Amino acid sequence: MATGAVWLSAALWIQTSTRAEVEEVLDARLAEAANMVSSLISDHRIAVAQAGDQMLPIPMSREASYSKQLSCQIWSLDGRMVGRSDSAPDVELTHVANEGYSRSVIDGEPWRVYTLVNKELGVRVMVGDSLAVRDGLVRDVLAGLLFPAALVLPVLAVILWISVARGLAPLDQLANTLRIRSSSDLSPLPDGPAPREIKPVRRALNTLFSRVASARDVERNFTTYAAHELKTPLSGLRTQAQVMRLSDDPEVRDRALAAIERSVDRTDRMVRQLLELAAVERSEEDSEQTDLTFLMHETVADLRVLAKEREVTLETAAPDKAVWMRTSPFLLQAALRNVIENAIHASPRGARVTVILDGTTVVIRDEGEGIPPELLDRVQTRFTRGPGSGANGSGLGLSILASAMQRLNGEVKFVQGQDGGQTVELKLTP
Known part of the structure; x- marks a missing residue:
């Protein structure tokens, strides 16, 4: 899904950037064509002055298919058409008199026009093309760019799917091995062939198992020792309490009471230190x-x-x-x-x-x-x-x-x- 989103974003970016670049190139072609016609007029290859009331034909380059779509008109500064190309419409390409780019609509069709004003010759050269033709050209360019990518994308998706599945297979095996292990089994994972990426994970897990096993052994020994050490004074307390209960001799009872106090002191110190040890080891x-x-x-x-x-x-x-x-x-x-x-x-x-x-x-x-x-x-x-x-x-x-x-x-x-x-x-x- 993420890959698809990346491809869609790339396609939108390609479309936007390609359209902008194609528009820039086509605008440059309009200006180039207008300057070419103005140069022909200046070199008298197009005799505007001798045309009189006749409409001068304007030859356009036939080197590229797009050139056939360019339309050119020559207007005098007093508003009279003196020449046009075969593909140019009969009406004025644009009503904008200033030099530069402009947009116009002719018979319901949008046009992009470049106007060049030659004040020395008293003419205005207009070169334009239909935006519908431009859109078709942009679509052709985008199709040439995106169609191969659209064919490659499914193949690439399949290759990625297979590669990811094969790459994750060792992790799945490791997960299955850990899943079936008993909670009390802290033995190291068995050595064997494994991808380079899995070996650090296995080493880290083995290190963790070893540390947990050591901690468990320490806690088990700690519990055993603590139970044993607490058992001794508690047994002494019980014994001395029985002595006090069974004896009527004040001296015996005093000795038993002193022994009970010593056992209580020892037990109190041990419990206090056990709690303090636990607090120290948990301290963060x-x-x-x-x-x-x-x-x-x-x-x-x-x-x-x-x-x-x-x-x-x-x-x-x-x-x-x-x-x-x-x-x-x-x-x-x-x-x-x-x-x-x-x-x-x-x-x-x-x-x-x-x-x-x-x-x-x-x-x-x-x-x-x-x-x-x-x-x-x-x-x-x-x-x-x-x-x-x-x-x-x-x-x-x-x-x-x-x-x-x-x-x-x-x-x-x-x-x-x-x-x-x-x-x-x-x-x-x-």
Whole structure:
């Protein structure tokens, strides 16, 4: 349908442009013929002065069939016809006395006329042709141009139809292959001969299948681990609740209640970190101008209650002025909070955790046992606990850190202190 519209537009354009060009050429022929007759009069080849009352015949060129249709009249300036061609009508071709082109109607037939005034000889030369003849000539020219195109168009349409059908056949085969696949089948598409245009599509689909399969495996493992990790404290809660119900010993009941509080704290932290991890991985927040100094102090202030409960001193070192950077405050705060919280839990009572802002790098130091070298490669994997994570550790803090820093295009570096403790450097890219 689109091809047909293009062809129709082309035909209309050809008709319009061809008519305009033919009209221009024919008008030029009229002027040329009028100038030729005027030259013959000037050269005395047509003796107008000796004609008297006789009508002078005007010979017209017979070189082309169209020339036979030209009509010429010679009128004196006082309004007397002194000569005309065989095909010219008996009445005046045009009543326009001025030199140039004009239109007239003779016996109901429209004419195109060119008038040339020769004041030296006292004559007016008129050369005209019938517009009906012109229209016939234009139709002949258009027929010569459009008739071959009309014959070729069906053939071209068939060729296009076959070519498009053959070109789309591999896509149809690929669509059928995908249509019959199970929703759980994420295996790569089978290799085999394929057109050059289909190979990038197949590679892209295989890449997509691989990424979806990896994401599904991660989510499946995440669900399995989360269910297992939540099962342990929930089972402990049930057990301690049964102990409290069955025992009348106040000391036993107090120990059971303390165990329940620890289980609730662990479960609360795990659920909070699970939700935060999901929020970080879903985050599509745009970056904005952020004051790193203010964000660091705000994050530390939120964790001072936890540090006080753990009897850990929380110190900060930052410039007195604002340090501005374009980043995502949500992702950066999530990374900072989890590193500082892990440092507090990993530090013994009476220890100190220091948070330092140096340019666009945040350094967190603690005085705990540090991360063993054998765990460094997988410490940012979900549910991987270090030796200092304690009973409330969920193994999610550093995985939240890794996910947030990846989205911030930042870098995480773990440095083991010479006197013990762990240093974590968060390098942000401006």
